[in-house]
Amino acid sequence: MADADAVSRIRLIRTAQIGPVTYRQLIARFGNAGAAIEALPGLARRGGGRAPVVAPAALAERELTAVAKLGARHLFVEDADYPGLLAELDDAPPVLTVRGDAGLLRRTTVAMVGARNASAAACRFARQLAFQLADHGVAVVSGLARGVDTAAHVGAIDQRQSGGGTIGVIAGGIDMIYPPENADLQERIATEGLLIAEQPPGTEPRARHFPYRNRIIAGLSVGTLVVEAAPKSGSLITARLAGEAGREVMAVPGSPLDPRAQGCNGLIRDGAILIQSAADILETIRPIDARMVRSPGTRFDGPPPEDASDLERRDLVSLLGPVPVSVDELIRQSGLPPAIVQTVLLELELAGRLERHAAGRVSLGAEP
Incomplete structure (x- = not known):
């Protein structure tokens, strides 16, 4: 039998009209998901509408069973081992599905993103940077896309023995492979690194899922590095989300004649930190004074809601x-x-x- 509290939490999370902010407020007010589900009709009535239809228990139980069969597990935002940096976001995912070494979430993490159609030079540089960062105990986070993402994962994954490693965040369910040519790499990350998904198992990646994935990549990391990106690319969205979360935004400069460098050059023009080596990244993310390091378990939830007249x-x-x-x-x-x-x-x-x-x-x- 599935754990009753886990079933209730999954039911609440998979209910339409209940997003990340609402979920955390409900848990803060009522203490647990079961009590929150019971309170939904009264809350919606006071708001002038009908209560949302709560996801059935059978659906939640099937999800829990499917995740366990895949060798993965759920990580709820209330859990002590949920990544603290990600939990700082107002819209932090209420639940993550993780497969692999969750201990990587306790390491210093840096996101590395860039163009899918990246140049050979950019891929080689991204792979080199990721290798050197992982050699210094940094976990490199990326999105398993073609180009720079793939290069970053490949560079970091071989340095697990040095205390680093790689974390792959995918847009679909934990059992979905995208792009298909990264099937072997995704499986290797799941067994030697850490694979993370927000969507339930069986969910195919859709265009609307990628911005959600990008916020996780940025939210997990103390800083985001863009290696190569065209204007209006998804990598620039990740960089913007990192900046909005108060994290470091870094970029590798490129030739003004290459359209794939325009995004990075624009970030630098707007204040991103110019990166030419792994040493530049390490200098940026490591504080001058060790007392400035944030506790990884810090939460920024407000007080529980009160009744309104x-x-x-x-x-x-x-x-x-x-x-x-x-x-x-x-x-x-x-x-x-x-x-x-x-x-x-x-x-x-x-x-x-x-x-x-x-x-x-x-x-x-x-x-x-």
Whole structure:
């Protein structure tokens, strides 16, 4: 029999209208997923809509069984061994599926990303950098894509004996292989490094999944290095997410005549750290004073939400509209305690009336 609490947590996570922020607020308020599921109808009713249909227990049990059969396990955001750097993100995945050496999550981690159609020189340089970083005990994180990602994984994976290694984050389920030519590399990472997926087993990678994967890559790492990237590429999205999370953004410069170097050169122009060697990366990510090192288990959750009155609910809803606004601005303009604002937003989201956007912004959607 599957663990009852794990079943409840999977049910809550796989329920429509319950995203990462809502999940963490529900757990903070009610203590466990079972109690949160029981409270959903009342919360949604106060938000002016119907409660979301909770994912059935059978679905959660099947997922737990499938993950175990694959030699993997779930890692919930409440767990002590969930990566602390990733947990700092407001939209940290409530659950990860991991296969391999989870001890790599306790190492210093650096993300390395770049173009899929990277030049031979860029791939060789990425492989060399990853090898040297892993030799210094750094775990190199990437997304198992063609080009720079593949080179980074290959360079780092042979240095496991030096304390480093590699972590691969994939866009689909833990059992999905993409791209097909990296099947052997993905299996090797799962057995000699660490493979991570946010989506449930059996989920094929779709275009919408890759930005979610990118936030995990950036969130796991103290810094993100872009080796080669064209403008508007996914690698630049990862770099932007790293910057928004307060992590180091690094880039390798390239020829202005090569379109694949424009993204990196633009990052450097906008303030990214110019990287020419592994020593540059190590100097960037290692603090001058050891006392500045963050605890890997740090959490930044706010206080548990509190009940709101009808008047407070009406006042806050009147400030919302179709244009996204930051939660901090809602707190400032309403004059309400942050916990009360959290409660009302939670109720509205569960009722299907609230949409959450990037950078902690929210908007009022159409009536359900």
